Amino acid sequence: DTAVSQTPKYLVTQMGNDKSIKCEQNLGHDTMYWYKQDSKKFLKIMFSYNNKELIINETVPNRFSPKSPDKAHLNLHINSLELGDSAVYFCASSQLAGGGDTQYFGPGTRLTVL
Amino acid sequence: EDKVVQSPLSLVVHEGDTVTLNCSYEVTNFRSLLWYKQEKKAPTFLFMLTSSGIEKKSGRLSSILDKKELFSILNITATQTGDSAVYLCAVSGRDDKIIFGKGTRLHILP
Numbered sequence: 001d002t003a004v005s006q007t008p009k010y011l012v013t014q015m016g017n018d019k020s021i022k023c024e025q026n027l028g029h030d031t032m033y034w035y036k037q038d039s040k041k042f043l044k045i046m047f048s049y050n051n052k053e054l055i056i057n058e059t060v061p062n063r064f065s066p067k068s069p070d071k072a073h074l075n076l077h078i079n080s081l082e083l084g085d086s087a088v089y090f091c092a093s094s095q096l097a098g099g100g101d102t103q104y105f106g107p108g109t110r111l112t113v114l
Numbered sequence: 115e116d117k118v119v120q121s122p123l124s125l126v127v128h129e130g131d132t133v134t135l136n137c138s139y140e141v142t143n144f145r146s147l148l149w150y151k152q153e154k155k156a157p158t159f160l161f162m163l164t165s166s167g168i169e170k171k172s173g174r175l176s177s178i179l180d181k182k183e184l185f186s187i188l189n190i191t192a193t194q195t196g197d198s199a200v201y202l203c204a205v206s207g208r209d210d211k212i213i214f215g216k217g218t219r220l221h222i223l224p
């Protein structure tokens with residue numbers, strides 16, 4: 001009965017490849033997020049979707065493209081992976097947008113680009 | 115520029131000690147301040163604060179917000195080794211942006 005799940009948990013890939021990370025929440029929340037946590041543990045928001053619509057799009061390379069097929073899913077596709085993309089990516093969800101509500105985080109996906 | 119600054123960046127204390135973690139912020143149209151505990155991977159939610167001066171408590175943890183001075187503190191009393199973690203502070207504004215601090219790494223020695 002996991003609330004927010006991400007797959008895969010670990011992803012090791014070569015530079016230049018394209019990869020996707022999937023996120024699903026079964027909490028009935030309207031808002032989902034993608035965060036990037038770098039090696040220094042600094043969390044930075046990347047995207048936020050509310051009811052399948054993009055509401056936050058921070059300054060991230062165009063190689064990163066989120067896709068929300070429905071309210072319960074927010075996938076992250078990354079093209080032409082670079083070394084600097086290595087990080088832990090967290091998905092989260094909340095009922096309300098904008099931090100005015102509790103955010104529930106997934107377990108994270110550790111991406112390593114070789 | 116919106117920012118969240120946490121201090122100290124790291125802290126080492128002995129079991130049983132009381133610790134106070136600080137979070138100061140500058141954000142346009144403040145909406146809420148959140149504290150998270152991150153042990154191994156995913157942060158877990160601790161508190162959300164929206165009003166000044168009202169202390170929130172959960173067991174040995176408590177937190178309070180000062181919207182005039184733009185800061186919050188997180189207190190942990192009678193610390194235990196299980197409290198060892200990174201504690202993250204995040205602030206949100208009405209433009210739906212959420213800004214995290216860099217965290218305070220707390221290590222409790224047995």
